[in-house]
Amino acid sequence: MNRNKPPVIRNKGARRTTGRPQRGKSPAKPAATNLRAVAATLIAGLLNQQGSLSSALDVVRVPDNDRPWLQALCFEVMRHYPTLQALLTPLLHKPLKERDQDIHALLLIGLCQLRVMRIAEHAAINETVQAADALKKGWAKGLINAVLRQYQRQQAELEAGLAPAEAAAHPQWLWDAIQQAWPGNADRIIATNNSHPPMTLRVNRQQESRDVYRDRLDHQGIAAEPCAFAPDGLRLRSPVPVDQLPGFYQGDASVQDESAQLAALLLPASPGLRVLDACAAPGGKTGHWLEIEPQLHMTALDVDADRLRRIEENLQRLDFPETTLRCGDLGFPADWWDDQPFDAILLDAPCSGSGVIRRHPDIKLLRKPEAIDALVEEQQTLLRSAWSMLAPGGVLLYCTCSILPQENAEQVARFLHDTPDAREEPIDAAWGIACAHGRQLLPTEEGGDGFYYARLRKVIAG
Ligand SMILES: C[S@@+](CC[C@H](N)C(=O)[O-])C[C@H]1O[C@@H](n2cnc3c(N)ncnc32)[C@H](O)[C@@H]1O
Incomplete structure (x- = not known):
């Protein structure tokens, strides 16, 4: 497919807009019938x-x-x-x-x-x-x-x-930020931001291998290629509605970008570990972590009750009903935490989304440069709060779907500077760019979204 070519979209004339509300939420009422x-x-x-x-x-x-x-x-x-x-x-x-x-x-x-x-x-x-x-x-x-x-x-x-x-269809502040942060890659990032995202699946390794699932897709006439770096990932040649995916409602596969599929691989996973997915909704990474090790004692936290319900739906579909779900603010653990430290924490922090613009192009309109500083402070607060819940010897994986250094490597530098018991564990990987701290994946048309990962270990005093 030529991804640079705009899609041919059938023209539609006037239509009545009757129909059912989705997901039981109260429906928006457009004052219109076309x-x-x-x-x-x-x-x-x-x-x-x-x-x-x-x-x-x-x-x-x-x-x-x-x-x-x-x-x-x-x-x-x-x-x-x-x-x-x-x-x-x-x-x-x-x-x-x-x-x-x-x-x-x-x-x-x-x-x-x-x-x-x-x-x-x-x-x-x-x-x-x-x-x-x-x-x-x-x-x-x-x-x-x-x-x-x-x-x-x-x-x-x-x-x-x-x-x-x-x-180039970018707000000036974002265009400047991309040029400044990634001068050698800016044109590619901008082209990717303006492209149509691929649909990528994560095969549930508890059910079957990626090859077997690929054959099942093939039988349905759905062409897919293995992802380059995510061992459970399959990239579809063309997007399809999820109800056409074999075994989707039985939890055989989930929709998840390749870069996002790298998170769970960077986390410890052995039976009985007490782990926290600290900003978990809709539960994509929670589900993958459990697919890798179903015997984890997982707590999935999110501040947004509606989004927490989506974790519940996803974990039901994947058949992980034992997960503890908590609606609460990571910044205020006293409201929801039982004071038992976690052996590992995933902090997929709220961020600018500057790595996933092709999936959420409204970021171009909605995200304002003045909000980035506040976001950076919030991320630092959440990082410190998550750290306070981590057991000595434990691992925290900090990640964002941003490509802005102030949310990523600079954020981690500040945290390491202020936190004597934190040590960075380098991520040795074939993907991404090694930064002063952590690894950055830039969005590419042939690959995954823009993501950032840094792994931090709490040193044992003594
Ligand atoms: C990037 S999304 C997480 C995506 C998720 N990890 C996944 O892979 O499906 C960030 C999430 O953080 C949640 N969040 C934001 N601030 C929070 C806070 N203070 N405490 C807990 N959750 C928070 C948001 O509601 C949002 O669901």
Whole structure:
């Protein structure tokens, strides 16, 4: 497949948006009955910095048949948001009012269809104009029509005026941060961030080998290649819905990126160890750690009760019902911890997500540079708190899905400097880049997501 080529996405006309809410959550109620208008409502929420694209898509009501197209449209707009916004700004004589973010979103959707998706021009424009009616904002039809047609007329000139970061569909701060941190790899990182992510599976080694499962996939007509570094990983040639995966609901395989599959391999795993997955939801790494050693005494913690339920679902599917689940804040152990130290701790810290932008392109819009400093402080607090629960001789694996050094190697340097009983255990591996502390995986189109790992051991006093 040529991954640089934009996907061909079928055009969709107006549709009714009836359907069932997903996962029993209260459904979002888009004030619209056409898919572009539904997308505009969701994207307007993001423009207002509310929620995330995945959570909005999780609860929106649309017929199952329409979901892939809606999802593809929203993801494509987010993937190209910095470019689309830069093209839109000079086309608007004055900014739209805050209450008209849905019209703003419709304009981005129109530009995206014209510039990125191969939707016939007349359909892209007419359907987007009609969507204003569905939003009960008929007054905006003339504006949408005028802006999209002006874009068609001035496309070459407008494109020529884009700054490099805008043309590369990255916010300026992130583009600068990538150039500064990874000058030799920046172009590749940026291209990967703008690409469509692969679907990668983790085969449950408690059930069968990767080769056997690959044969089962093959029988279903699903082509897959073994991952280069993750021994349980299979990368699918094309994504498929999970219900087409053989034995998925019996726990034979899980969906997990290759880089994320490296975490459990870096952790101790022997029967009876008392271990903590400290930021565990939705439980991807918890499940893998248990697949490697089902006799672990595992506690999985997350501060978010809704997300904790997803760990429960995942561990039920994988048949690990013995895990202790705790809803609590890692920074406040007194609220949930029984004072028994852990032999090993996985801290998959909340982070910028700068290594997984291809999977969560709304990061380009939602993540703000001023929030990174606060995130870095939070990570240091969580690291210190997790350390206080680690037994002497125990191991803590710190990881993020970030590629920013301040969340990674610099974070660990600060922690080691301030923590006399912490020693770094180098990670000797064929993957990633050895940093001053820890190892960094950069996102690549042919490989896994951007991830960072550092392994720390608590020295035994004496
Ligand atoms: C990167 S995700 C973890 C992904 C997970 N390890 C996996 O592999 O499926 C980070 C998680 O940390 C949780 N979190 C954030 N702050 C926390 C805190 N103070 N205490 C516990 N969990 C926290 C978030 O709710 C989120 O689920």
